[in-house]
Amino acid sequence: MARIRHIQIENFRCIRHLSWAPSPGINCLIGPGDSGKSSILDAIDYCMGARRTVQATDADFYRLDVTRPIIITVTVGELDDTLKSLETYGNYLRSFDATTGEIADEPEAGAETVLSLRLTIGGDLDPVWTLASDRAEAAGQSRSLTWTDRTRIAPTRIGALADHNLAWRRGSVLNRISDERPEMSAALADAARTARATFGELADDQLGATLRIVEATSKDLGIPIGDGLKAMLDAHSVSFSGGTIALHGSDGVPLRALGIGSTRLLLAGLQKVAAEEATIILIDELEHGLEPHRILRLLGSIGAKEAAPPLQAFLTTHSPVTVRELRGDQLFVVRKTDDQHQVTLVGIDDATQGTIRKFPEAFLALTIVVCEGASEVGLLRGMDLYCAAQGRPSLTAAGVAWVDANGHSEIYKRANAFRRLGYRVAVLRDDDVQPQAAAEASFIAGDGALFKWRAGCALEDELFLGLADAEVGLLLERAVNLCGTRLVNEHILSASSGQHSYAACVAAVTPELRMTLGVAARSGAWFKSVTKMEDLTRDILMPHLDNADEALRGTMEALQDWMLRGA
Numbered sequence: 001m002a003r004i005r006h007i008q009i010e011n012f013r014c015i016r017h018l019s020w021a022p023s024p025g026i027n028c029l030i031g032p033g034d035s036g037k038s039s040i041l042d043a044i045d046y047c048m049g050a051r052r053t054v055q056a057t058d059a060d061f062y063r064l065d066v067t068r069p070i071i072i073t074v075t076v077g078e079l080d081d082t083l084k085s086l087e088t089y090g091n092y093l094r095s096f097d098a099t100t101g102e103i104a105d106e107p108e109a110g111a112e113t114v115l116s117l118r119l120t121i122g123g124d125l126d127p128v129w130t131l132a133s134d135r136a137e138a139a140g141q142s143r144s145l146t147w148t149d150r151t152r153i154a155p156t157r158i159g160a161l162a163d164h165n166l167a168w169r170r171g172s173v174l175n176r177i178s179d180e181r182p183e184m185s186a187a188l189a190d191a192a193r194t195a196r197a198t199f200g201e202l203a204d205d206q207l208g209a210t211l212r213i214v215e216a217t218s219k220d221l222g223i224p225i226g227d228g229l230k231a232m233l234d235a236h237s238v239s240f241s242g243g244t245i246a247l248h249g250s251d252g253v254p255l256r257a258l259g260i261g262s263t264r265l266l267l268a269g270l271q272k273v274a275a276e277e278a279t280i281i282l283i284d285e286l287e288h289g290l291e292p293h294r295i296l297r298l299l300g301s302i303g304a305k306e307a308a309p310p311l312q313a314f315l316t317t318h319s320p321v322t323v324r325e326l327r328g329d330q331l332f333v334v335r336k337t338d339d340q341h342q343v344t345l346v347g348i349d350d351a352t353q354g355t356i357r358k359f360p361e362a363f364l365a366l367t368i369v370v371c372e373g374a375s376e377v378g379l380l381r382g383m384d385l386y387c388a389a390q391g392r393p394s395l396t397a398a399g400v401a402w403v404d405a406n407g408h409s410e411i412y413k414r415a416n417a418f419r420r421l422g423y424r425v426a427v428l429r430d431d432d433v434q435p436q437a438a439a440e441a442s443f444i445a446g447d448g449a450l451f452k453w454r455a456g457c458a459l460e461d462e463l464f465l466g467l468a469d470a471e472v473g474l475l476l477e478r479a480v481n482l483c484g485t486r487l488v489n490e491h492i493l494s495a496s497s498g499q500h501s502y503a504a505c506v507a508a509v510t511p512e513l514r515m516t517l518g519v520a521a522r523s524g525a526w527f528k529s530v531t532k533m534e535d536l537t538r539d540i541l542m543p544h545l546d547n548a549d550e551a552l553r554g555t556m557e558a559l560q561d562w563m564l565r566g567a
Helices: 037-048 086-092 134-138 147-153 185-220 260-273 292-301 320-325 350-358 360-364 374-389 411-419 437-445 459-466 469-483 485-495 502-507 511-523 530-541 550-565
Strands: 003-012 015-020 026-030 070-077 094-097 102-104 112-121 127-131 156-158 280-283 312-316 331-337 340-345 367-371 400-404 424-429 449-452
Touching: 003 037, 003 112, 015 037, 026 037, 026 320, 037 070, 037 112, 037 280, 037 312, 070 094, 086 112, 086 134, 292 320, 320 350, 320 360, 350 360, 350 400, 350 411, 360 400, 367 374, 367 411, 367 550, 374 400, 374 424, 374 459, 374 530, 374 550, 411 424, 411 437, 424 437, 424 550, 437 449, 449 550, 459 469, 459 511, 459 530, 459 550, 469 485, 469 502, 469 511, 469 530, 485 502, 485 511, 502 511
Parallel strands: 015 340, 026 312, 026 331, 156 280, 280 312, 367 400, 367 424, 424 449
Antiparallel strands: 003 015, 003 070, 070 112, 094 102, 094 112, 112 127, 331 340
């Protein structure tokens, strides 16, 4: 019952305009901070929630412009017979075409019957809930959902403080699990009387001195209160409101005392049980309070792995664990372009789904560098460590992530997967083996950035050709520490067909020896791992980059400038 088919938001917080047709199942919103993910959940909650008011302020208006009203319209389908009643909502029933995403003001054959709920907040900050219908408006008619119907379709919001759902309060998930309701009036009245009497018997021992002073003072002032003053609970203060009956564990401790993560996990499970009554759930920052294995349990509890999810869930996350666990058709990137917000489906093609599994953290970044291999990833990590240690802008703090394409054949598949979703993407590759020319040209034409080493060179060649003589000596010293002198010498002899040795390279660095050392480093895998290249970059390359030749220094500086430009 009740699935959101379309959401339109105007002038709400950071959102000038958003139009989105969500999935009927899991909708996990990802993207950079302050992109409007939580505001989308709040908009749904404000528009559909069983509430009589919204505590809006001027800050809830786009750019504080209160002359433009906040308008949130949520179109709801999969309606039961009550909500499709012609007698009650006839002039407000509309149709939704799932293939085109179009909403028509008249019900049409072959299309789904829907209702559009609208919340409008003007400059007076007074919220008004109505049902959207052009023909009803033309007839001068206006109405909203009945309170009973609003309560039935209202989403369950699981936030940081969600323990109100663990008591029988109005709208809580416990009231949606079954039709059972506690009959508490008589029991609570007796409990209140007993509590008053019991406290009165104990109070004389605890408050006797104070009572006697009050008696004496009243007599002195001629105030008739009689003898035997008692301290008893005020009848008006012994009251029981919604939430008086709550869940307690076997040890008597209220379940609201559970940790945040346990509470959220329990409520998500209960919401699935209550799915026939309420199908929409909102969870902001899903990972809050949960260890990775419990994140998986929460996702499973809301049906993320089921072919037909029992709930329509709207989630936000900054957790790579969550991203990795979901499919590309359950992930949506929220992005702002000019005055328009877009929510884009990540997708389930092989390149995208494989990237989700291997590099989920990249989908949470602002800027992505797709590296040909592990060495380039290590180089960027080392650059980041060095810059942070020097008090210079950090790449990770600027929202940069790196992805290992594991060779030139996959590099543009991964890069284009991100580029299509609106990320800033660069490729960092060797030049010893050329990728497919058409794929590279398409990437560059789509505003992708390309950084590569000098013609015909891999990273190791670039280092030995571009660094100064002293730093070449440091590279050789590092290779010996990692591999041993004998092995390094064998690699050099092999790379030069027996013409050069390690001793010759130590004695003098010539252009020919530089080329030999690059080949030996590649074939011997001296630095070919993330950790080895990370340490080398932090300890040797970055501290001495100013001494490098123009080609190496220029590429490194241009790459760093591009990455930081997106911050």
